[in-house]
Amino acid sequence: MIPDLSADRIDRLRDAFRAASYDADGVLDLLGHSAHAALGRGEPVPALRATEGAGTLGTLVRLFLLGQAETRDDAGAALGSLSVDDALAAGILTADGELLRAGLDIRPYGEGEHSWWVVSDLDSDLRGGRPVDPDHVLGVGHASLSLVRATTRRQVGSVLDLGTGCGVQALHASTHARSITVTDVSKRALALAEATFRLNGVDAEIGEGEWFEPARGRKFDLVVCNPPFVVGPPRTDFTYRDSGLAGDDASALVVRQLPSFLNEGGTGQLLASWVHREGEDWEDRVASWLPPGAGVDAWFVQRDVADPDLYVGTWLRDAGYDLRSEQGLRKAAEWLDWFEANDVIGIGFGFITLRRTDGPGEVVCEDLRHAFDDPLGPESDAWLRRVDWLRDHDSDDDLLAARLVTADSTVLEQVSQPGDEGWEPMVHRLHRTDGPGWQHEIDELGVRLLAGFRGALPLEELLELLAMGYGEDAEELTSAAIPMVRELIRHGMVVPAEWRGVDQ
Structure with a gap:
């Protein structure tokens, strides 16, 4: 079901958030550093204690960040001019007997001087441990943040956010791009991303369709993509992670097609996964994805390699499956059977930077599995500059x-x-x-x-x-x-x- 997040409702919700100081700084000030850090670790009690008697801001934090049920009167006071009935109709709130709970995850998100609100679906923890729905729209997770840190922030004219999800990459693009285009195959994702953009006053062109189809015939200065890169059987249990393509074919598809959507000198940056097979170098595998004959500088950075058992368990837990349940046991067995049948001994994960050039490109694959703190985005710009000098x-x-x-x-x-x-x-x-x-x-x-x-x-x-x-x-x-x-x-x-x- 697509939530009815009209512009008017979103505008009134923004007014309520501003009136209550429900933003990154306001939440931190209310909770304090210790309770805020505990919440980030999934420990809600310190935050619950900090929000007691904290007025409308406390109510919003308990609703949207802590998953608590609130009375109709308290929720109505916190939402200001957005009535409870409108919030229920929009799916922002949902009824729990006489009480109300959040129907969507709407949380402050900030970096540096920038502060935004991001609209997404409630994760498994806030759904009482139930698995998420097939059309679940992921919020700002570890993968999203990794891509944020790995993306260049130089000033550009145009950005394409391919598979935008909740829209977080586009929010960051709004700080350094004149125009933003976002696409997604999921109608629900586009609805929530549009609400995210409206809340934050971000102007973005929205296109619905598979992969690059909505942008066919166009070129951009920067393309960012957090694709459904999970490696496994060709099925789609969850649109945010599963492409319906087998193995690492989703990552290969993006790498193969992305350069044709770049202006000369334009850059593409994405997360990707690739299989490791006995006797096959991962470097040769990912380099083979590049379009033949195209002038492309490519930097493949491998940040981790997971064994199949760990990989399957991690992604099933991510979706809220109980690995000891009948469904969890069946899913894990099917997945591991596929890995075994396809000789997969490991799954690599990392970042890819591509740049359109007018001549033969430089292709470099590097293992970068040690820990480091600095973001990779500035390094990708510097790497390309050094490639130019060496050329x-x-x-x-x-x-x-x-x-x-x-x-x-x-x-x-x-x-x-x-x-x-x-x-x-x-x-x-x-x-x-x-x-x-x-x-x-x-x-x-x-x-x-x-x-x-x-x-x-x-x-x-x-x-x-x-x-x-x-x-x-x-x-x-x-x-x-x-x-x-x-x-x-x-x-x-x-x-x-x-x-x-x-x-x-």
Whole structure:
């Protein structure tokens, strides 16, 4: 059923939220940091205690964030000019005997200076543990936040949010794009996304249809996509996660088609999953998804690999299944049978950045499974900039003529062991202290070379001096150094001297 979230009802709901200070800052002020953190961990009691006697804001927090039942009088006071009858008719509230509960999840969501409200469906916990419905519209979950952090925030003209769901990616796009187009195959998702946009005064063009069909014939500066990437049998139990395509075909479809919807120099960024099979490199698998002959720079970043048992259990719990129930046992068995029949030994998950170019593209696949705090979005922009520089210095002669500096965020770690003449170095390891925290082991000559990266001399002269000082063959040293230097530049650990002091 599609909720009747008319513009007038949403406008009156916004007025009530503003009057009660039901926003990210207001909720934090009411709950305090400790209770707010507890709520984030799924521990509601501290928040319940903090909302006692807290007026209309307390009522809204108990309704929409804590899943509590409230009296008609209290709910009516909190909703202001939006009558309880209208809220019930719209599906914003639902009756529970003489009391009222939230019918939708409507919660403040903020980042930095921005504060929004997001409209989605109640998750399993707020539904009393019952599994969610097939057309469930997910709220701001871990996957959504991961894509938010992995997306570029440079100013662009046009953005396509493919499979918008509750609309959270479009909210972030509104901070740096002149026009926004969103699509989804789910009528319910589009209704809730439209309510989200109306609540927040965001102007977005809405298109209904499968995959890229609503945007056919158009091009954009940025495409973001959190697709139904769950890997498994070709079925659709839940539209927010299941594509109806087998295995990782949904991720492959998006990667294959997305570049044709980009303007020249435009970027696509998405979450994706891919299967791991015995004897098959995941890098070859995902690279094969790229459209043949298209000029595309592609950066595939693998953030995790799950074994099939863990994967199935995680996603069944996510939908609210009791894994010991008859239904849970049957679903798990079917899923694991499919993995076994298709030789799946693991499921990779990560981020993909694509850029439309006018020539041969650069394709890089990287394992990035260690922990790091910095968002990946700025790094994706910097990675593309470094790819451009390396492309402009594609020949060895061009690179050897370049003046380079070691990035300020690059530090050297040395591990030594006791020897006959004191401590003897065993390992020299470079660390980047920002971004994805890259690490590279180098040898003693590499350490000496980087010490000379001060922007004064071209790389070729530094290598000649190093060969002379250590009695090495200059040609052999150069052949060994060039691929190492290119990789360090690609990872932002060494940068062109002219970039010194500029954000990378």
